[in-house]
Amino acid sequence: MIVEQLGLKDFRNYAVADVSLSAGANVFIGRNGQGKTNLVEAVAYLAMLGSHRVSHDAPMVRDGTDAAIVRARLAHGERTVLLELQLNRQGANKARVNGVNVRTSELPRYAQVVLFAPEDLQIVRGDPSARRRFADQLIVQRTPRMAAVLGDYDRVLRQRSALLKSARARGVRGDALSTLDVWDDKLVTLGTEVIEARIALASALSQPVAHAYEAIAGDDHRPRLTWALSVGGGDPEEDDAVETAGSALPLAEQFRASLAARRSAELERGLTLVGPHRDDLVLEVRGLPVKGYASHGESWSIALALRLASAELLRAESRLGDPVLILDDVFAELDAGRRARLAKFAAGYEQVIVTSAVEEDVPPELRAHVVRVEAGQIREPGDE
Known part of the structure; x- marks a missing residue:
């Protein structure tokens, strides 16, 4: 499985965000507190119906708003599927698959993610x-x-x-x-x-x-x-x-x-x-x-x-292919040997998403597609 596109509205510190991802390795680089982990938290929620950081959904809704929207276009081989999730500050969340309303519990049937974080x-x-x-x-x-x-x-x-x-x-x-x-x-x-x-x-x-x-x-x-x-x-x-x-x-x-x-x-x-x-x-x-x-x-x-x-x-x-492997701010915590061995293990997956405050902490083989994150803004290669 590959996440091709991720869109956010009123999610954490993002008023609006839209980011393209590629097969293989993707790295979000930015100082602490800029919103790197917020991006991978949104991806992982679609698969786990929960956050790895908080036990309730309200903190994921941007201050001053009532709901957050997460949209992700996923590729399963030649087939694509669009998942949409509305996280409500109060009341039940809502979900759609390819524009059709479904129960939120249906989302893990289409999204498989494994996230490792500190x-x-x-x-x-x-x-x-x-x-x-x-x-x-x-x-x-x-x-x-x-x-x-x-x-x-x-x-x-x-x-x-x-x-x-x-x-x-x-x-x-x-x-x-x-x-x-x-x-x-x-x-x-x-x-x-x-x-x-x-x-x-x-x-x-x-x-x-x-x-x-x-x-x-x-x-x-x-x-x-x-x-x-x-x-x-x-x-x-x-x-x-x-x-x-x-x-x-x-x-x-x-x-x-x-x-x-x-x-x-x-x-x-x-x-x-x-x-x-x-x-x-x-x-x-x-x-x-x-x-x-x-x-x-x-x-x-x-x-x-x-x-x-x-x-x-x-x-x-799974019949969905590899799960997306997310490594959230973990390389800074590992010694050189574990970094190298983890990178070798991860490189075999269809898609890997890494976040790091320091680009050099990430082994070179996982830096194929670098996206920079600054104060809730996405800076992709080629952006001015």
Whole structure:
């Protein structure tokens, strides 16, 4: 897949922007705060239905306006498709494909992007929510219908948790809260599908992560990915992790039994303590957890490997061709060896988009098409 044209209106610091991109390597060069990352954030949103920088859409709408527009013309081989997205400061977003109104959840069917940014170090070093978000965004890219499943799970979770909080305030005992059983059924059905998709993802990523890690780090440190699941009786959110992949009970039965066992604790705290929203993706190198044990270089390597493995996985499974690989302001963070190895890995993709404050930080093989960004203005080659 190739992004041929990107148009923005009232997106971040851009009143209006229009930029042409080419196959192969593209570099946005500009000082910090000029709008380079805003451009790649817009591209990535079409594929991930979210930003890698903020959890809500409102910050992406330019101050003083009610909505932002992102338009992208994509090429899939000989076929082109025009995606249009309206991000509203309030209310639901809107989307069109080739001029036809569609649900926003349809956009990842046409756009596949893998973005690596300095914020991705939080996947390795941050709290479990960063790792869950990484996994869920990739799951949606592999299987777009999972966006609806994840959305429904979040809705049920909010409603069940609100019921628990209300019961706690009223001093209701668990055996007197029969309405909770209805929400348990919905939580188990949707949550089991999410957990199964995450376990399958960890298995599918295993080899690509090992390959990408060795390619970037230059060493085989035996990276490993496993899920610590709250349905096993522990609570990964509170560092009480239990891996349950080997349990003899079907996953849904484990889920239901764990809900029953923790009902009193849930009522005491007014929280839903069991489900995929409490799980954690455990990352290891050299047989040790990355978080807390890995060096700075190892942490960068595993974060990069996760994104590059995602690109390899999508490349192998997709009928859209290669995903667009975006490297947002990362070369300044890497030593010379990792820069060279990353450039070699990235150069094999149909399209790569790089941002950098310093042009010389980007290896020469990724500087085929340079675009300069100054205060929300695009300066392409040949512009006065």
